[in-house]
Amino acid sequence: MLNDGSQVLLSVEAEAYLEALEKFTVKDVGNISWTRQHEHIEKLNMQAAISASAHEDEFVKESLISLGKIPVLIHDLLVTEVWKEKVFPELLEMEFNPKTTFPLYMVLYHEATVANLLETVMFHCEVCESADDAILDLVDYCNRKLVYLVTQTAESDDEADITEEVVTSATSASTMEELERLSKKLDFDISIKALSLLRYVTDHFDVLPLSIMTRILNTHDIPIILVELVQNPPWTRRKEGQLYKYIENKWQQVSNEDRFKVTKIEGQIWIALFHLLMEQNCQQKYDLNSHRKNTLLKLRSHLTEVMLDQLPILAEMQRYLEQLSMVEPPPFKKDLVLEQVPEIRDGILRQFDGRWSKLAKHQAKTTFNPTDDMIKEQAKRFVDTYNFDILEGLLTDPPKCAVCGEPASKRCSRCQNEWYCRRECQVNHWKRHKKACDLLFESEKNSKQAADKSSQPTS
Template sequence: MGDLELLLPGEAEVLVQGLHSFPIREMGSEGWSQQHEHLEKLNMQAILDASVSQGEPIQELLVTHRKIPALVEELIAVEMWKQKVFPVLCRLEDFKPQNTFPIYMVVHHEASIINLLETVFFHKLASQELQKQAELMEFEIALKALSVLRYITDCMDSLSLSTLSRMLSTHNLPCLLVELLEHSPWTRREGGKLQQFEGGRWQTVATSEQQKLSKLDGQVWIALYNLLLSPEAQARYHLTNFVKGQLLKLRAFLTDILLDQLPNLADLQRFLAQLALAETQSPKKDLVLEQIPEIWERLERENRGKWQAIAKHQLRHVFSPSEQDLRLQAQRWAETYRLDVLEAVAPERPRCAHCGVEASKRCSRCQKEWYCCRECQVKHWQKHGKACVVAAQGDRAK
């Protein structure tokens, strides 16, 4: 592993061996929280290893001990919790948590897992505030999922027939990706300035950088290249009138500037030129035996009719911790999120927690948040205050 190590090889293996899926009822419990901390450490170590090109020890451990299925089941379980339990929890009359951070950690758990999977694949508040945080997390998770999808398309030649069928026929991913390029949800105009969502926040793009291909745009183009030009996809993708019309929209985006940055897209440009002259195909219905979503159906079957009871149980026993429990948890979080490691895995210099510009000043109490100036720190205190106090108490308790 790299020079800066969060985990020794033996420690990483012990953590990986202990990974397992939890019942939905136990999400947020002490045992679940400990596994979340272990996942965060594995996640940060995987990023550290990747940043210094030290092989893929975390990936090898996950594969050797067959823990990828456990991570996938945890992803599905968190998604089901967010759909079935979280809305019920927020509607309970006695839902008045003194501290919302334990609930936020459950919402954040999905992002931790998808980030770990992305790294591995790449190298082969009150109820209203919680809802707002959950929505932002959903957006970040969706962008991570887009990267994971692109890495999956790199392996088109090894995907099963049922997987190819779901990608090309059931979900029609090429047409969905065309829609993404058209609407580009990771870019926006704010105050007349172009902004891109990167590194977990919206950042203003300098005028000189606006012609530069963003990472997410690049992921979409590479996924489209793989989906449309791989022999496996071309043999099974039906080019109907609708599909043809959608795909030909791509020609407007294939400018010389884009081709200079991704030269391989010249092959896609030639494919589209041929498609414009080709006869379309009639819709076909192939007989394909597909796997059913076993994990989702099993979890739903096991918990059907219990969502209200699960929400009440978690409110009483999981999301209403005592002051002492919070301090102990804050101490564990401080040990997990070591500042030297966080700074090493950060893709760029820290950004102001309030306005998003590059920051050089850190909160003196908790040392967790960054700011560009005193004014931004004061404006952000309403959001940061509670978490700051808890984190600072945890540091003093060590």
């Protein structure tokens, strides 16, 4: 329930949710306790985004720091990543056909929710500092996502990436195949968020252990990965001679005069590169061999006048690269550094030691095979958690038709969730939408009846 037009949670509610935040195992994913925590995190994510965009009191961020819950969020992020990587493919392989895909949808969406919450709050130095040793696992997580983006560049089919219809809501995601397509789209979105998270880490090297810098520079060689993404950006596509860029979580056609305009994603890469190449401590720690030097020099062709007009700070990097081109890399001086090793993901993986098929079969029979009463209860919680009015207020663009993707002005009058551009689309979609619509409508009606009864004066 909304407290006013600009809040999802009061500060005391947010603090209570965060205080109750706990670490779950992969086996727990999707169960009642895990689902309740997902609902809490979803609301915390919405409130954090509202507070940040409105420049209001960021009480979610403050409570995350004071209660020491950033490491718990990172653990939660990694548990969901492991579930999606190890368990979800087993469910697809066994041709699992659940009565409802609501629980699976929430699990797939959960990683994006946690990543978005972390992206919102980790802009602040004190949040990065409060992550403690878990920041190592977060850096490794970001590295995996950047590598994924590089592979997307190599494997992508440009026109298919832009035009393919992708499931965007739980009411549309009615089959396992549609959930699989949703998972792939979310993987791309999450990887973009990971790029922002990595940039924030590079912003705050001064409050983080030295081993973080060493791991980013030499263990993972993030600068070279970023150069590859500058050279072959997966967020840029061409279709029928038109340029498209991935902006605000969707593909948008870019006019000829705007083709050199730096997007938020591109800006994040350049700022991260600036920190990694220009900070004195990074220059001292980076093993700049001939291969790395030659790769970094590829950046010079991208540092045009148009780029420097938009990001003037890069002029310093341009001068550095010009100087680097004229000298041989100095011999790398290795210091004796006791490097910390990330432990969270390894601990999660060790708990099941490869027994993912057995776990998937168990969850298919129990967690993701709810009774009819449980389905109704899940639908009610879905309505309460994903409050459509507040989510609609956060949208910057008009809603899109659930069938053809065109701008939509008509809304399902029963569940108020799906949008359509014309009646033909709504009629064609009804057979697929009906079951979810019935559940959402019935749940909303019951919630209103309960609210009306509670508001009536007692005699």
